[in-house]
Each structure stands twice: as C-alpha cells, then as structure tokens.
Amino acid sequence: MTDTTKYLESNKDRFLQELIDLLKIPSVSTDASFKGDILKAADFLKKKLEEAGADKVEVCETGGYPIVYGEKIIDENLPTVLVYGHYDVQPADPLELWDSPPFEPVVKDGTVIARGSADDKGQVYMHVKAFEAMMQTDSLACNIKFMIEGEEEVGSDSLGPFLEANKEKLKADVVLVSDTAMLSNDTPSLTMGLRGLSYMEVEVTGPNRDLHSGIYGGAVANPINVLCKMIASLTDDNNRITIPGFYDNVNDLTPEERIGLNSAPFDEKEYTEDLGINEVHGEKGFTTLERGSIRPTLDVNGIWGGYTQPGAKTVLPSKAYAKISMRLVPNQTSKEITDKFTRHFNNIAPDYVKVKVIPHHGGEPAVTPIDSVAYRAAEMAMEEAFGKKPIPMRGGGSIPIVSLFEKTLGLKTILMGFGLDSNKIHSPNENYGLFNYYKGIETIPLFYKHFAELSK
Amino acid sequence: MTDTTKYLESNKDRFLQELIDLLKIPSVSTDASFKGDILKAADFLKKKLEEAGADKVEVCETGGYPIVYGEKIIDENLPTVLVYGHYDVQPADPLELWDSPPFEPVVKDGTVIARGSADDKGQVYMHVKAFEAMMQTDSLACNIKFMIEGEEEVGSDSLGPFLEANKEKLKADVVLVSDTAMLSNDTPSLTMGLRGLSYMEVEVTGPNRDLHSGIYGGAVANPINVLCKMIASLTDDNNRITIPGFYDNVNDLTPEERIGLNSAPFDEKEYTEDLGINEVHGEKGFTTLERGSIRPTLDVNGIWGGYTQPGAKTVLPSKAYAKISMRLVPNQTSKEITDKFTRHFNNIAPDYVKVKVIPHHGGEPAVTPIDSVAYRAAEMAMEEAFGKKPIPMRGGGSIPIVSLFEKTLGLKTILMGFGLDSNKIHSPNENYGLFNYYKGIETIPLFYKHFAELSK
Numbered sequence: 001m002t003d004t005t006k007y008l009e010s011n012k013d014r015f016l017q018e019l020i021d022l023l024k025i026p027s028v029s030t031d032a033s034f035k036g037d038i039l040k041a042a043d044f045l046k047k048k049l050e051e052a053g054a055d056k057v058e059v060c061e062t063g064g065y066p067i068v069y070g071e072k073i074i075d076e077n078l079p080t081v082l083v084y085g086h087y088d089v090q091p092a093d094p095l096e097l098w099d100s101p102p103f104e105p106v107v108k109d110g111t112v113i114a115r116g117s118a119d120d121k122g123q124v125y126m127h128v129k130a131f132e133a134m135m136q137t138d139s140l141a142c143n144i145k146f147m148i149e150g151e152e153e154v155g156s157d158s159l160g161p162f163l164e165a166n167k168e169k170l171k172a173d174v175v176l177v178s179d180t181a182m183l184s185n186d187t188p189s190l191t192m193g194l195r196g197l198s199y200m201e202v203e204v205t206g207p208n209r210d211l212h213s214g215i216y217g218g219a220v221a222n223p224i225n226v227l228c229k230m231i232a233s234l235t236d237d238n239n240r241i242t243i244p245g246f247y248d249n250v251n252d253l254t255p256e257e258r259i260g261l262n263s264a265p266f267d268e269k270e271y272t273e274d275l276g277i278n279e280v281h282g283e284k285g286f287t288t289l290e291r292g293s294i295r296p297t298l299d300v301n302g303i304w305g306g307y308t309q310p311g312a313k314t315v316l317p318s319k320a321y322a323k324i325s326m327r328l329v330p331n332q333t334s335k336e337i338t339d340k341f342t343r344h345f346n347n348i349a350p351d352y353v354k355v356k357v358i359p360h361h362g363g364e365p366a367v368t369p370i371d372s373v374a375y376r377a378a379e380m381a382m383e384e385a386f387g388k389k390p391i392p393m394r395g396g397g398s399i400p401i402v403s404l405f406e407k408t409l410g411l412k413t414i415l416m417g418f419g420l421d422s423n424k425i426h427s428p429n430e431n432y433g434l435f436n437y438y439k440g441i442e443t444i445p446l447f448y449k450h451f452a453e454l455s456k
Numbered sequence: 457m458t459d460t461t462k463y464l465e466s467n468k469d470r471f472l473q474e475l476i477d478l479l480k481i482p483s484v485s486t487d488a489s490f491k492g493d494i495l496k497a498a499d500f501l502k503k504k505l506e507e508a509g510a511d512k513v514e515v516c517e518t519g520g521y522p523i524v525y526g527e528k529i530i531d532e533n534l535p536t537v538l539v540y541g542h543y544d545v546q547p548a549d550p551l552e553l554w555d556s557p558p559f560e561p562v563v564k565d566g567t568v569i570a571r572g573s574a575d576d577k578g579q580v581y582m583h584v585k586a587f588e589a590m591m592q593t594d595s596l597a598c599n600i601k602f603m604i605e606g607e608e609e610v611g612s613d614s615l616g617p618f619l620e621a622n623k624e625k626l627k628a629d630v631v632l633v634s635d636t637a638m639l640s641n642d643t644p645s646l647t648m649g650l651r652g653l654s655y656m657e658v659e660v661t662g663p664n665r666d667l668h669s670g671i672y673g674g675a676v677a678n679p680i681n682v683l684c685k686m687i688a689s690l691t692d693d694n695n696r697i698t699i700p701g702f703y704d705n706v707n708d709l710t711p712e713e714r715i716g717l718n719s720a721p722f723d724e725k726e727y728t729e730d731l732g733i734n735e736v737h738g739e740k741g742f743t744t745l746e747r748g749s750i751r752p753t754l755d756v757n758g759i760w761g762g763y764t765q766p767g768a769k770t771v772l773p774s775k776a777y778a779k780i781s782m783r784l785v786p787n788q789t790s791k792e793i794t795d796k797f798t799r800h801f802n803n804i805a806p807d808y809v810k811v812k813v814i815p816h817h818g819g820e821p822a823v824t825p826i827d828s829v830a831y832r833a834a835e836m837a838m839e840e841a842f843g844k845k846p847i848p849m850r851g852g853g854s855i856p857i858v859s860l861f862e863k864t865l866g867l868k869t870i871l872m873g874f875g876l877d878s879n880k881i882h883s884p885n886e887n888y889g890l891f892n893y894y895k896g897i898e899t900i901p902l903f904y905k906h907f908a909e910l911s912k
Contacts, residue, residue, distance in 0.1 A: 030768065091769060094666070154768065201768075208732030209731075209884060210550070210882070210883040211882075212883065214853025215851075217753040217755045218738050218739060218748055218755075219738045220737065220738075221737035224755075224757075225756050227684070228687040229684075229688040231680075231681065231684040232681075232689075233688075235681065275663040275667070275672075276663060276664030278808060280675055280808070281677035282676075283674060292672060292674055295674055297673040299673045300678060300681050301762050301771050301773070302762035302764045303759055303762060303764070303776065305756075305758065305759050306757050306759060307547070307549075307757050309549070310486070311610060312486065312610065312655050312816040312817060313486065314781055315882055322680075323762070323768065323769075325770055327669070327670060327674065351734050352734060352735045353733075360767075395670075395671075396671045396672070396673065396674070397668060426666065427665050427666040429665075
C-alpha cells in the first residue's frame with residue numbers, strides 16, 4: 001500500500017463529507033438565477049485547494065463565470081500536469097423524477113446521489129483530494145496546475161479567451177481530465193476519442209397569432225405539423241442523416257479498428273433491460289457500441305409549441321420550437337455542421353411558414369494518441385490500481401475543451417475518467433460510486449509517479 | 457324603430473357595463489383552479505335572468521359545473537324557444553401575447569377586448585338583454601327557456617345527462633344559439649352546418665429515463681424524433697389524412713353546393729395579410745373556404761418533450777407528448793374517427809418505443825335544414841335588422857351540443873351567431889364588436905316575432 005493510499009484510508013469519511021458539501025451547491029450554469037451558487041462553488045474549491053497546499057490560488061474573473069486556478073511548482077525540471085475539470089452542473093429538471101432532492105446528496109447502495117456527483121464535481125474533486133494526499137505524504141512527483149471552470153455545461157465560452165490570455169501561466173506537458181466513464185468497475189478503460197457537438201434551436205412560425213383550429217384548421221399551415229415533417233425528414237429509413245454533405249468529412253474506421261472497438265464487453269440484453277426498451281435503434285450497418293461512439297447523430301433534445309397544459313385547447317398555434325443537436329466524429333467540425341444544418345433547414349422550409357435557426361454552443365471531436373508518454377503513464381496507473389490493463393475506447397459525449405487545449409496550448413489531453421454509464425449524468429438520480437471516487441483518488445497519484453518516471 | 461330597439465337605445469351603456477362585469481370573471485373550465493370563478497359566473501347569470509323577469513331561475517347542479525336555467529312561459533299555445541349558450545371560456549394563455557389583461561375588459565376601436573367576449577359570454581348575454589327588452593316592452597312573442605352551461609370548452613360532459621333528466625322541463629320547438637360568426641358586418645350569414653371534433657393526447661415513451669445524448673445518442677431511439685415521424689406520416693403530400701378509412705363516411709358536396717359555398721365573399725389576399733402568412737396551405741383540390749368548413753382536418757394543438765427551458769441541455773428524453781385533434785364533417789362520427797386514429801397510431805408505432813393514446817372530448821358534425829320555419833324566422837330577423845338576406849354557410853368549428861339536442865330532445869338548432877372570424881376567439885386579444893353586440897340584441901326579438909307568426 002502506497003503512502004497516499006494509506007492517507008486516503010485514514011481520511012475516507014472526511015473526503016466524502018467534503019464532496020457532499022460541494023454537491024449541496026446548485027451550481028447550474030445554464031440558468032442565470034443560480035449565479036450566486038456558481039460563485040459559491042468556485043469559492044469552495046479555492047478554499048479546498050489552498051487547504052490542500054496549492055499556491056497562487058485565485059478565482060479568476062472571465063467574461064462569464066470564473067475559473068478557479070491553483071498550482072504547486074516543486075521543481076522546474078519536472079514535468080507539469082495541468083488538471084482540468086468543471087464545477088458547474090446540468091439543470092436538475094424534471095425534478096419530479098428524482099427519488100431524492102438533486103441538491104441534497106444521499107449515500108445509498110455504495111453511491112452518492114446528487115446532480116453533479118459524477119459530472120463533474122465528484123471526478124474533479126478526486127484530483128483535489130489526491131493532491132492533498134500527495135502533499136501530505138510528500139510524494140508529489142510532478143508540478144501541478146489546476147484549472148476548474150464553471151461553464152462546461154453551456155459551452156465553455158470563457159475558457160478560450162482565458163487560455164489565450166494565460167498561455168505562460170498555463171504552460172504544461174499534458175492536460176489531465178476526469179470527466180468520462182469506464183466500461184465497468186471490473187473493466188477499466190481510458191477514453192482516447194470523443195464526439196463533438198453542434199447544437200441549435202429552431203423556430204417555425206405559421207400565422208401571426210394563435211388561431212381557432214375549427215375556423216382555420218385545414219386552411220392554414222400548422223407550424224407544429226410542419227416542424228414535425230421537417231424534423232422527420234432529417235433522418236432516412238436507415239437512420240442516416242439527410243443533411244447534404246453531412247458525412248463528407250467523417251473518417252471511417254478500418255475493419256481492424258472496428259473489431260477492436262467491438263471487442264469491448266457489451267451485453268445488449270442487459271443494455272436494453274436497463275433502459276426498459278424492447279430493442280436498440282440506430283444507423284443501419286453499425287453496432288450499438290459504434291453508434292454511440294464513432295458515428296455522428298441527430299437528436300431532438302427538446303420540442304414545444306401550442307397548448308401543453310392539462311385538458312384540451314383547440315388551438316392552431318402561431319409558433320413551434322425545437323432544440324436539435326448533432327454529435328460529431330473526428331474530421332467533422334461544429335462550424336461545418338452548423339452551417340450545413342442551417343442551410344438545409346432553411347432550404348426545406350415550405351413557403352407557408354417562416355423559419356429561424358439559432359446556433360447554441362458547439363464542440364469539436366478529438367482523438368488522443370495511445371502511444372504517448374502521458375497515455376502510457378495513465379495506462380500503467382490504472383493497471384496498478386485496478387490490476388487490469390485499461391481498454392482504449394471512444395467516448396460518445398463531447399468535451400469540447402480537448403480540441404481547445406490542443407489548439408491554444410498545444411497540449412494533448414488524457415481522459416482518465418472513473419465514472420460509469422449507469423451514473424445517469426444529465427438525468428434524474430445522477431450518482432457516483434464511492435468505489436469510483438476512492439479508486440480515482442488512489443489512481444491519480446500513480447499517474448504522476450509514472451508520468452515523471454517515463455518523462456525522464 | 458321597434459319598442460325593443462328604443463329600449464335598447466336608452467339602455468346601451470348599462471347593457472355594455474353588465475357584459476364587462478361578466479367578462480371580468482375568469483371562468484376557465486379546463487383548469488380546476490378557476491372553479492370558484494365558474495360558480496361566480498353562473499350566479500351572475502342567475503341574478504341577471506331574475507332581474508330580466510325570468511321564472512324558476514336556478515343554478516342546476518350536475519356531475520361537473522352547473523347549468524343555469526330560467527324560463528318565461530306566457531302562453532302554452534305559443535311556440536317555445538330554448539336558448540342555449542355557455543358561460544365558461546378558453547384558457548387565456550399565452551398571457552404575454554395579450555395587449556391588455558384577458559380578464560380586465562378594455563373597450564377599444566369599437567370592440568370590447570377580453571377572453572370570452574365573443575365566445576360565448578358576449579353572444580349569450582345578448583339573449584339575456586334581448587329578453588329583458590322584450591319583457592320591459594311587453595313584446596315577448598314566444599315562450600322562452602334559457603339553458604346556459606359551464607363546460608362547453610371542455611366537451612359539455614354534464615349536458616347529456618342533464619338533457620336526459622330534464623326532457624319535460626326542456627320541451628321546446630327549437631333551440632336558438634349564438635356562438636358562431638357571420639361572414640362580415642355587411643354580409644350577415646347563418647351557420648347551417650358545423651364540423652365535429654375528435655381530440656386525443658398521445659404519449660411516446662423511449663428509454664425509462666432521460667439519457668445523456670452524447671453517451672446514448674445514435675444507439676437508442678429518441679421519442680421526440682419518433683413522435684415527429686409518426687405525426688409527419690399522418691398527412692401525405694397532398695395534405696390528405698393517411699389514417700385508413702378516415703374519409704370513408706365523408707359526404708362530398710354536389711358541384712352546385714360547392715359553387716354556392718364558394719360564392720361567399722372571400723379575399724385571399726386580405727386573408728393571408730391578416731394572418732401574416734405568405735400563402736394558404738391545405739388539402740389539395742379544395743378552396744380555402746372549403747378547407748375550413750366542409751373538409752375534415754388533422755391539427756397538432758400542442759407538443760412537448762425533453763428540455764424546453766432557456767439554454768442548452770444535451771438530453772435524450774424518456775417521453776414526448778402531443779395533443780392532436782381532427783375536425784369532422786357530416787357522416788363522420790367522433791367515435792368512429794377516435795377508434796380509427798387510435799388503431800392507426802398504435803399500428804405505426806415502431807417496436808423500439810411504447811405508445812399511449814388518451815381520447816379527450818369529441819363532438820359530432822351537424823347540418824340544419826334551411827327550409828325549416830325556425831331557419832326562415834332567423835333569416836327574416838337578420839334581413840330586417842341588417843337590410844340584407846343572410847347567406848347560409850357551413851362553419852369550421854364544432855358545437856357538439858347541436859347533435860346532442862337533436863338526439864336527446866329531438867330539436868333542431870338555429871345558429872344565429874353575430875361574431876366575426878376576426879374576433880380571435882381561443883387566441884390572445886379575443887374581442888367582440890359593440891356593433892355586433894347591439895345588433896344581436898336588436899335582431900333577437902325579431903326572431904321571436906317572425907317565429908311566432910310563421911308558427912301560426
């Protein structure tokens with residue numbers, strides 16, 4: 001047992017209690033009414049980084065929500081690791097589907113249940129506690145810099161300018177992030193690829209006011225019916241996206257790569273049972289593992305229009321709205337796809353309605369080389385902690401900042417996440433396993449050890 | 457000038473003020489939180505009927521909201537007219553689109569603006585004041601019975617049982633209703649046909665919980681995308697409804713009937729400009745007048761699912777919902793169409809989702825003979841008041857009670873409405889013209905006069 005593991009063992013309860021305190025802060029970034037809590041979460045992390053022994057800790061102002069910075073430079077000649085994470089969380093709604101209030105953490109069946117427990121407070125806080133453990137046991141093997149933002153769930157708008165303005169201060173050899181999931185607790189994995197994102201809001205306007213569907217129905221186009229037809233036309237019978245040029249830049253995997261990807265343990269029966277669906281559904285010619293990672297998608301994330309209250313109202317509404325997002329794979333860019341979507345959606349709009357497309361945030365897809373020193377250090381750390389070599393995998397989600405770090409700081413990112421797909425992130429009853437929390441705190445110091453050694 | 461008209465002239469302001477007092481009561485029947493106001497509106501009418509000189513006035517309890525009854529039997533040998541109307545109103549939302557609060561009536565540009573001003577409070581109250589005028593001038597020419605309900609906007613569920621239980625009490629020669637519109641103030645018209653209604657709520661369920669669209673997107677069916685495809689498939693490229701057997705019982709008009717119907721004054725340019733649309737849109741092969749009156753329709757009245765708040769949330773939702781209604785024409789029945797819709801919607805549901813169809817209220821289409829004594833009395837009354845013979849027309853809306861009166865009481869209904877399509881009923885800024893309000897009060901006594909004479 002390493003010194004840091006011993007330290008972890010004797011501080012487990014406090015480490016958990018501190019995470020619970022952080023989870024109690026409803027730092028929802030997409031809704032301005034939570035601004036005060038966002039700042040409270042930032043101050044909480046500042047305080048904890050200072051207590052753990054970080055220097056130059058500050059809550060850095062940005063154009064949006066602040067970024068918490070802190071560092072420990074022990075030796076200019078040692079490699080430097082830039083730890084990134086985010087303290088903001090997704091909205092908690094629909095509230096009624098939570099078994100316990102989203103911001104009153106409950107520890108149950110070996111997990112802590114709360115919004116943000118896995119995405120990303122639980123995972124970023126592992127790094128704060130691992131840092132404390134290394135400091136207390138005098139075993140920190142690299143220089144370390146923390147950068148924890150509060151706008152990840154809304155597109156990290158302030159991060160780019162912050163990186164541009166602080167290139168010197170953020171100088172490092174690699175970025176380390178825990179904001180992804182492993183295949184399972186028995187099958188550790190490292191994410192080497194991510195999908196990007198292009199997210200829009202569309203508005204379809206029919207008549208200039210809500211109308212009586214009896215008097216006007218049948219004679220005037222109904223914007224909801226029209227929006228449904230437009231959305232329906234965006235995917236074909238094989239579930240391929242019909243936007244012209246959508247697949248132009250998708251780089252297809254080699255047969256070998258596909259075999260490797262599909263070798264990951266996956267039980268479709270378990271999968272469908274867990275989700276309560278009769279069968280999976282996706283792009284023809286690809287497996288569920290592929291559909292969720294290496295293929296682009298188009299999902300309606302929200303739709304609304306007309307009368308949505310209890311009872312019946314015979315209205316022919318003036319407007320209908322939808323939020324539509326597309327997941328992107330390497331070589332596609334969010335700008336390219338946003339442009340293609342916007343052009344196409346306007347092209348297919350019939351003359352009897354007006355259409356508006358408002359782009360929300362986007363993110364770029366990314367792949368990290370598995371032959372790099374940093375990747376191997378992460379691999380060795382996980383193998384040592386889990387007793388098994390982690391499987392390199394492609395993630396379905398987006399961490400836009402990965403490509404941002406590459407572009408702005410010229411740094412590769414290691415996605416050493418300890419979550420599970422069953423963590424219900426972005427959903428009611430989000431949870432994070434205590435096993436995963438503690439295992440992460442145990443693994444992280446090993447990464448620093450191996451990264452320092454391999455960098456010699 | 458008749459005595460009743462003189463009486464009207466000298467009481468105009470009070471008649472308007474009383475209507476405004478009635479419009480101030482937010483008697484929204486679809487939302488239980490307004491129950492108190494519903495009862496308040498019923499009591500208001502009871503009081504006014506008594507003041508006007510009605511006998512046996514009572515607020516009759518039902519399984520739902522009460523029905524206000526009152527009568528004046530002057531001579532068993534004279535014909536009896538049963539006046540029907542409703543004191544409940546549609547919900548006022550979307551509130552933000554009203555120029556003035558929906559339940560704080562404003563008189564502007566010769567109209568009174570408030571929810572319910574035209575549908576139906578303003579029109580039913582004309583009958584109360586016309587009754588008062590006839591009583592005060594001792595010119596009531598027929599026996600009269602009032603029956604004013606509070607559930608018309610939610611399907612008149614209690615009316616059927618009430619009619620069944622009170623056949624004797626409601627004995628009459630004809631039903632007189634003002635709850636429809638005229639072609640224009642210069643072109644009076646009488647509605648001789650109405651569309652029926654079949655209204656459902658549908659629910660599509662995908663996964664058993666909201667999912668992260670990054671992790672599951674592309675691999676699991678999204679219920680919103682699926683609902684859009686299902687709704688889109690309900691109408692074809694010619695805007696015909698694809699539900700099997702949907703048109704089986706539609707009785708098509710003769711070429712002569714179609715020519716008559718299309719002879720009504722209609723300016724498409726004015727129509728599209730008023731609605732702010734570039735072009736009309738409907739079933740191929742029919743005119744706008746036909747699409748809005750003699751053809752069945754399918755409209756989505758509301759749709760919702762996923763994240764609908766400001767900002768972006770990358771969720772793959774568990775459920776999506778829609779409210780869908782169909783307007784029916786003579787020979788179709790709401791039960792027939794509700795069954796056909798339900799069967800079809802379940803049939804087209806893919807295996808990877810679950811579908812639920814919940815029928816809301818329905819209403820039957822109806823046609824009234826224009827050669828009946830009552831119709832001719834209404835025609836003569838309008839011609840005398842407007843100086844022009846009214847055009848017989850088919851209305852697009854539904855007044856389910858018309859077929860109910862025929863079935864239960866064996867009575868024909870005269871639809872002598874004084875509204876206009878521009879009244880924005882069921883929409884923000886609903887309004888009713890003062891000209892129409894006073895012209896109605898002037899016309900109604902003439903109906904009684906002619907009906908009594910023609911019935912001799």
